[in-house]
Amino acid sequence: MQRNTEVDVLVIGAGPVGMTAAAVLAEYGVRLRIVDRRPGPDSGTRCTNLWPATLDAMAFMGLDVGELLERSQPMRHKVFHLGEDSFSSDLTEYGAVSPVPLTQSQDVVDAMLTARLERFGVAIEYGVEACRVDPDDDGVTVVLRPAGPASDAPAERVRAGWLVAAQGMGTGAEELLGVRRTVRSFPGVRILHADARLENRDGIGPDEEHIYLAASRSAGLVPLPGGLHRLFLMEPDPAGGERPGAREIVSAVARVSGLPLTAVEPACPWWARPESRIAETFRLGRVLLAGGSATALPLTVHGMNNGMQDAFNLAWKLGMVVRGLGDEVLLDSYTVERRRVARKLVEVTERVLGMGTSEDSQATHGPRIRQGRVDMRTQPSVTYRQSPLSQDQGRPGGPQAGDPMPGLLDLAAGTRPCCTEWTLLVPRDSAGAPPVPLAELRALADKYAAVRLRLTEPGSTVHLVRPDGHIAFRGPVDDPAALAGYAARFLR
Structure with missing residues (x-):
């Protein structure tokens, strides 16, 4: 039944x-x-x-x-190798936790x-x-x-x-x-990787990813915790070729990179045809x-x-x-x-x-x-400026609606809004700036169960931040009606 x-x-x-x-x-x-x-x-x-x-x-x-x-293991740099030349790029993305x-x-x-x-x-x-x-x-x-x-x-x-x-x-x-x-496939190409502890790591920093480009193929090394590395390979896919083991993958990476790699207990062999x-x-x-x-x-x-x-x-x-x-x-x-x-x-x-x-x-x-015209980061920054949830009426400059709100996450200071809350950031009063209608803004925050008001440094802009840390609304602090109209569309 x-x-x-x-x-x-x-x-x-x-x-x-x-x-x-x-x-x-x-x-x-x-x-x-x-x-x-x-x-x-x-x-x-x-x-x-x-x-x-x-x-x-x-x-x-x-x-x-x-x-x-x-x-x-932090990964601070990505290093490309072209023949005998190498080019390093900083992977730092400021503002993130x-x-x-x-x-x-x-x-x-x-x-x-x-x-x-x-x-x-x-x-x-x-x-x-x-x-x-x-x-x-x-x-x-x-x-x-x-x-x-x-x-x-x-x-x-x-x-x-x-x-x-x-x-x-x-x-x-x-x-x-x-x-x-x-759907888009990439015929004739396969990707392989394996994990191993390398005995010879001369010239390979513990926080560096290295990529070696060769004719029709490339190889790389990614640092892992505990002194391990992930070795990966992109190469032509041989018709009817057998699935290689971990040691075969390490040997292939050594050939492409030109490094005298000696791996201890290579494991976790994997391969796929990209799509x-x-x-x-x-x-x-x-x-x-x-x-x-x-x-x-x-x-x-x-x-x-x-x-x-x-x-x-x-x-x-x-x-x-x-x-x-x-x-x-x-x-x-x-x-x-x-x-x-x-x-x-x-x-x-x-x-x-x-x-x-x-x-x-x-x-x-x-x-x-x-010339440094290649973005080395393979995970681009995430912004939602084109979202229907993003409304920007603020002055030019600074983070816009849809962008992550800087400083909202600060683990050292213990600042971490809950993922069930919207944060209304209201600037304190300051000399020479329009007075902050704090009572009106506080009443607006109290109207919605999911909104929490937080006072920030003096300024002229109010921000309503989504539970994921992205700015939903940005506008002048002395125009609470615009913020109220936004909240009425999306919040209950």
Whole structure:
């Protein structure tokens, strides 16, 4: 007999993306379940990079990013090698909780997110998959069943107000719904990597990523915690070629880089043929796509970061809607904001692929690298200036609506707004500036349960900051009516 259950939100997929969405929704007090077709969590290094925007999101979620900073390996420079020449670039991104990318095993990130869910009493249900998804105007009906071989366990009918598909494109609810997507493949190219401890690291700094460009291929070394390195290779894909092991990958990287690499206990061999896929929309009524269910990127190093940022962006909006704190129009901004980021990431990663597999890197890319005209950061800064949630009436200059608000996150000072709150930053009165209508602004903040007012240094501009730290509204402090009009559109 089929069981029937009801929840506010059903999350399909319990990787970092699904767990991020579930953790934020749990913070809002949403009734939710999170299921995954895998028999249990994966293990191993897998994705190693954590970009500043991802670390900011983790900090807003209340995760102990300070401890993560201490345990991880910072990556401050990216060094390109063209023949005997090398060119270094600073990866610092000022204003983020971590100004540089970190490398860390995905196991550590998974453990942090799992612990966060347990704090809210949310248990991941492994070995469960969706076999039918029926959305309607009021919610989604999902039939769940045990994954894997046939089981005598009965199927379960779940009625959810919303469904978050975060299980990876081609493996979850988006397949059942026939989501349309733009696909681009890169025939004749494969990417390989393995992890190892290198005995000879002369000239390789502990906080440097090194990339070696050669004819039709490239190799690289990324520092990992504990003195390990990830060695990666982009090369022509041999027809019918066998899948190489970790030692073969290390040897291939040594040949391309020209380094006398001696690896101790190389492990975690991996390879793939790159492909990019972007769903035409990240929302289909009551079904919302995040991470791999929405976007697959040619370079997997971006998958976890982009997906966690998707999930955080989506979950705070969905949490507000479910709890009656915000208008459903908030969700209309999700595709606009995150699909734009996905397209930019695809452009960047395709450019990296082209550079890494060029037949003549010296001639094609050498001049631009030497002149510093290549953006070495493969994770661009995230801004939402074009979002329908961004309204800017402030003076020219400084951070604009849609940009991250500088100084909002300060771990050393203990300043970390909760991901369920909007922050209204109001300047104090100062001589020579228009008087601040503090009583009126405080009444406006008190009108909305999710808004918290905070006084800042004297100035003439008021900022309303979203739960993800991006500026929603920027305008003159002596015109509270404009701010009130904005709040009335989106908040409840």
